[in-house]
Amino acid sequence: MSGILTYTPVEEIPKIRDDLRATFKTGVTRSLEWRKRQIYQIARLAQNEAEAICDAMTRDFAKPRFEVIVAELAGVVKIALKSAEKLEEWAQPERPDVPDSQRSWNPTIYKVPKGTVLIISPWNYPVILTLQPLVGAIAAGCCAVLKPSEAVPHLSGLLAELVPKYLDTSAYCVINGAVPETTKILELQWDHIFYTGNGRIARIVASAAAKHLTPCSLELGGKSPVVVDAAYDMELAAKRILWGKCNNAGQICVAPDYILVPRQKQDELVRGFEKAYKTFFPNGALDDAHYGGIVNDFHFKRLSAMLDRSQGEKVGGVFEGRRDPERRRFEPVIVKGVDENDSLLDEEIFGPVLPIVAVDSLDEAIGFINARPHPLVLYAFTEDPTVKERLINETQSGGIAFNDTFQHLAVAELPFSGIGESGYGYQFLRYSFDAFTHLRSSVDIPKSEENNLSLRYPPHKPEAYQVLGSAMNIRIPE
Numbered sequence: 001m002s003g004i005l006t007y008t009p010v011e012e013i014p015k016i017r018d019d020l021r022a023t024f025k026t027g028v029t030r031s032l033e034w035r036k037r038q039i040y041q042i043a044r045l046a047q048n049e050a051e052a053i054c055d056a057m058t059r060d061f062a063k064p065r066f067e068v069i070v071a072e073l074a075g076v077v078k079i080a081l082k083s084a085e086k087l088e089e090w091a092q093p094e095r096p097d098v099p100d101s102q103r104s105w106n107p108t109i110y111k112v113p114k115g116t117v118l119i120i121s122p123w124n125y126p127v128i129l130t131l132q133p134l135v136g137a138i139a140a141g142c143c144a145v146l147k148p149s150e151a152v153p154h155l156s157g158l159l160a161e162l163v164p165k166y167l168d169t170s171a172y173c174v175i176n177g178a179v180p181e182t183t184k185i186l187e188l189q190w191d192h193i194f195y196t197g198n199g200r201i202a203r204i205v206a207s208a209a210a211k212h213l214t215p216c217s218l219e220l221g222g223k224s225p226v227v228v229d230a231a232y233d234m235e236l237a238a239k240r241i242l243w244g245k246c247n248n249a250g251q252i253c254v255a256p257d258y259i260l261v262p263r264q265k266q267d268e269l270v271r272g273f274e275k276a277y278k279t280f281f282p283n284g285a286l287d288d289a290h291y292g293g294i295v296n297d298f299h300f301k302r303l304s305a306m307l308d309r310s311q312g313e314k315v316g317g318v319f320e321g322r323r324d325p326e327r328r329r330f331e332p333v334i335v336k337g338v339d340e341n342d343s344l345l346d347e348e349i350f351g352p353v354l355p356i357v358a359v360d361s362l363d364e365a366i367g368f369i370n371a372r373p374h375p376l377v378l379y380a381f382t383e384d385p386t387v388k389e390r391l392i393n394e395t396q397s398g399g400i401a402f403n404d405t406f407q408h409l410a411v412a413e414l415p416f417s418g419i420g421e422s423g424y425g426y427q428f429l430r431y432s433f434d435a436f437t438h439l440r441s442s443v444d445i446p447k448s449e450e451n452n453l454s455l456r457y458p459p460h461k462p463e464a465y466q467v468l469g470s471a472m473n474i475r476i477p478e
Helices: 010-026 032-048 050-061 065-091 100-105 128-140 153-166 179-187 199-210 234-250 263-280 297-309 362-370 385-394 430-435 447-456 462-472
Strands: 108-113 116-120 143-147 172-174 192-196 216-219 225-228 258-262 333-336 353-359 377-381 399-402 437-442
Touching (some): 032 065, 100 447, 128 192, 128 430, 263 333, 377 385
Parallel strands (some): 333 353
Antiparallel strands (some): 108 437
8 A cells, every 4th residue: 555645636526426426326325234334344444454554644643553553443443343233223213202193193213314425534533533434424324525634645645545445436435635625525515514623624614514504513622621629639630631631642632731720739730740751751752652743844833832932831850841843743741830811721732732720719610611612521530529510510511521531432332522612513333323314204194094184174163173272271262
């Protein structure tokens, strides 16, 4: 596999879409057995091509092999196998519980595919964030175009080679490119658009979709806070938070973005970070193969500028924050004493910089969170049931995870979604199937119901008003 990225000619994009729509109209994707075969092929792709995928990710931004296997490939295999196993159950028509008078109508909810869909995936986790929604689209019976990110050219080029090798090319294909190609894609009508990325591009996607009344799933990000209770074990909290921040060098939508900690516990938490860092990276993270790089020069410069503008106190010591622009290596940095107007709180960091905001109470922490756009996830380290209840009831976020980072992603049976600025639409297993499925309602009124329906026909007789009034429990004047 060469993994060479070749952009799709813009003029060919409408025909690609039209060919997929023609395939969908044949009905081939409606067969559950056909869908299962395609889903199993996704699992085989992840298993058989692991070496090539790991190599491509290393070449794109030095992503550690362990992270690619655990966080991407293993997840794809798990989701594909589980989806194939559950497909018949998910696709089964539903018979809703209705009043006795309507049961003979055979009310039914059919699970039908939306049609030909578009999946636009990001660069930070380009395997699972491309193939996971694709599994949902296949399970639902849709045809799909994949548009991976040009920011990871080796991986996107590899996907363009692998998809035809494993999947039915009449139903699934990859379109590669940058702004011109994506612009052309978004000019076309799709039956659903699934976009993972940032809010700025999401607005462009949603605006383009609105012109065709196309439904969207927008999986975005935001500044996911971490609330640390004063009574919690600071050393354990630091270890688990730092692990979450160092994954993919912080380049993940659910990375801990900033910490809210009681003022008197700030230094203890910092000492916990120092101990964990020495354990993770005894010689520093700059040259450690278990720590990834920054994806490109733009993001490296963005992170550097954001950090350099900060008025907080860089912790120093083991957190020297060494940077190597040539290799785009950026060591983790802890910044304490950050106030609400600091540059590190302006936008999602999406990198290995972790600011600490000292607060004097849980009320202040909740107020701080609620004064900002709803995050994708709220992390909290506490064993106090009252604190947990208050955070659940008094804040809003896509999800909430207690006493660890990222682990809510490991439970694929839970729906994953943002809220507000962090996106909308659900995914993972059944929820991905549902995203690409239209619930088609049906009734079938038998001839034998005619006597019961006869009162609806004009001219309306007095007994019709009596029956209607009795049904509504009110007196209706004739």
